[in-house]
Amino acid sequence: MSCEALFEPLRRAALVQGRPRTAVAYPMSAQCLRDVLQARAQGYMEPVLVGPGARLRELLAAEGVAHGEVAIHDADDDERAAATVAAALARDGHVDMLMKGSLHTDHFMAAVVARDAGLRTARRVSHAFVMAVPAYPKLFLVTDAAVNIAPSLADKADIAQNAIDLARALGVARPKVAVLCATESVNPAMPATLDAAALSKMADRGQIEGGQVDGPLAFDNAISAQAAQLKGIVSAVAGDADILLVPDIEAGNMIYKELTWLAGASMAGLVLGTRVPVLLTSRADSADARINSCAVAALYGRWLAAAQPA
Secondary structure, eight states: OOHHHHHHHHHHHHTTTOOOEEEEEOOOSHHHHHHHHHHHHTTSOEEEEEEOHHHHHHHHHHTTOOTTSSEEEEOOSSHHHHHHHHHHHHHTTSOSEEEEOSSOHHHHHHHHHOGGGSOBOSSOOEEEEEEEOTTSSSOEEEEOSSSOSSOOHHHHHHHHHHHHHHHHHTTOSSOEEEEEOSOSSOOTTOHHHHHHHHHHHHHHTTSSOSSEEEEEEOHHHHHOHHHHHHTTOOOSSTTOOSEEEOSSHHHHHHHHHHHHHTSOOEEEEEEESBSSOEEOOOTTOOHHHHHHHHHHHHHHHHHHHHHSOO
C-alpha cells in the first residue's frame, strides 16, 4: 500500500461532518494562502484569516477570490498580535481549530501556550507527526520532534498520553507505544533508558491510560518483529509500534526528517495537549502533508469534543 493510501481513510473520515472553522494566524504569503484555499476547496476547513484586513483582501483578490467569500478577522499587521487574536478566537469558541500561517513558529506558539490564552490543559503541550513509510504496513506517530527540547519523565508521560489520545482519535483502539532509546536494555549510565522503564511501569499502574507502553526499545526492534525476535525480546509492542516516543527533540527531529527525505514518507503534524487542535505547518511541507494535517486535526477535534464533559 502506498503512503498516501494509508492516509486516504483518514481523509475520507474527516470530510464526513463538514469543514471545521479554522483561525489561520497571519497567512500573509501567497503560498500559505494558496494552501489554505486548497484545503477549503477540498472540504477540510472553513478558514478565518487573521491579519491586516486590507492586505488580506488584496492577496485574496490576486488569487481570484471574491470579496466576502472567505472570512477575515482584522488584526494589526504584526505576527504576535495576529497570533494572539487567533488564539482568542479559539478560546472563545468562535473557531474549532488553529493553524499557523506565514509567521515565525515561536511567535505562534507563544500565543498558543500563554497562560491567559486559555488553550492549555493540565498536560504538557507536545507535538506528534503521523507518518506513513513504504516499509511499514500502517500509520505511526513520532513524538515529540517539534516542541519539547529535553523532556523530563513527567513530560514524557504527558507526551505519551497525548499521542495515545491522538492515535485513538484516528481509530487505533489500543495504541502500542515504543519508548525509543539507543538500546533495549536498562542502563543507569543512559538516563533515557531509566525513563523508558519508568514509563512502562507507569502504564502498567494506570498512570498512562488507553495504550500499551514498552521500553526501552531500540528503533530496529520497535518497528521490526524480525529484529525483536533475533534479540530475544518478548513484547506486545516490539515490531508493531503505533507510536515512537523519542528521548529528546534532536532524536525526534532527525527521525522525522530522515523518514521524510530519505524514506519517502508521507506525513501530518499536530500540536497536542491544547483545548483545540493546533496545526503547526512548515514552509517545507508538501501540499499533501498540509491536507493530511487538516484531516488529522479535524478527526482529533471531534474526538476532543466527544471526550470533554458537556
